[in-house]
Amino acid sequence: EFLREGAAIRDFKHPDRIVVGTDDARAREVMEEIYRPLYINASPIMVTGRRTAELIKYAANAFLATKITFINEMADLAEKVGADVQEIARGIGLDNRIGSKFLHAGPGYGGSCFPKDTLALIKTGQDHEAPIRIIETVAAVNDARKRAMARKVSAALGGNLRGKTIAVLGLTFKPNTDDMREAPSIPLITALQDMGAKVRAYDPVGMEQAKSELKNVTYCADPYSCAERADALVIVTEWEQFRALDFRKLAETMAQKVVVDLRNIYGADELARYGFSYTGVGRG
Known part of the structure; x- marks a missing residue:
């Protein structure tokens, strides 16, 4: 299956493709009958051997x-040379051979599927x-990146987090789920604590799950109480x-006006109007 967490029903009804792995003729007939309403509506179906189907699934996510x-990694280079990774992503994503999906720089991938x-x-x-x-390197780089985000936070505060209070918005590995599996927030917050910081956190739905993963964190009721x-x-x-x-409102309650935006939601000029120092990802 190629269902995305948080969009499983839609993905089941409107799949990009249907891959069936079977070495049995009767099983093939049954699966084709089950999926017939979908591929009649233009979703291609591919029937192949079980080993091949398994590798298709692994290879797609890898x-x-x-x-x-x-x-x-392009974001890291962009920061060093004074480029903008979002423009880089747009520029290469316009190439139909590459496409724009999954070209959003951030703190690393997580969840139940990719890892x-x-x-x-x-x-x-x-x-x-x-x-x-290649995939061995991808996994190693991704694991290191999650903790490296703590160094980005430290740099935004002058290189020393001891005694500092850090407000973290978002704990789940992606929005619209309460899934904490392999979430970038876990190694990030652990690293912040290792550097001597106190951590406050807020997530719309993931805090109960986070409590079993992240100790010594103050969980807050909303973004503004988190930022106090x-x-x-x-x-x-x-x-x-x-x-x-x-x-x-945040400027009135925070001890220092510093934002580290690991998802590039905002921009430096936008936040400068409120007196904030802004650090994004890959925006040199």
């Missing part, structure tokens, strides 16, 4: 994880003496409600 990791399937593909390659070195007396506000998950924050 490719998307690679695309995310690629644009994240699991990349590691499964890596293990399959190792077991059969055909290592997938904070030295920096860090946006980790791009929930819709975080796209229209009242920065005039």
